Amino acid sequence: MPGLFAILASAINMLLGFLIRSIIVKFVTFFALFFIVHEFASVIASLLPSGNSVSTGIASIPTTVWYFLDLFGFSIGFPAVVSAAALRFIIRRIPVIG
Structure with missing residues (x-):
């Protein structure tokens, strides 16, 4: 037993x-x-920064520059690059993963 x-x-x-x-x-x-x-x-x-400071900065861009930014797809590419860089920064700071 x-x-x-x-x-x-x-x-x-x-x-x-x-x-x-x-x-x-x-x-x-x-x-x-x-x-x-x-x-x-x-x-x-x-x-x-708040939305007011960003919108005043964007409003000061001339229309000739906006043409080329739209031509190159800046409105899609820039947010993708910024979010990818931020995500890379965050992932590299996690001790288990990075």
Whole structure:
């Protein structure tokens, strides 16, 4: 009978070890990463310029320059490049991935 109890206790111990090591630790780690990124995103968004300053800057561009910007697809390409650069910056700062 003591042998069966030892096997059962070993199995329960292994199951609890797996649960604590792999599931709970990963959950806490990824929740902390999510919380940090979520809070930093709100801080960064508050530091970005307002829409009024951006619209006045865009309004000062002459029509001849707008022609070439539209010709080269600047309205599609520039946001894609900026978001790709920001995403690259964020991904390289995550210790697990970058």
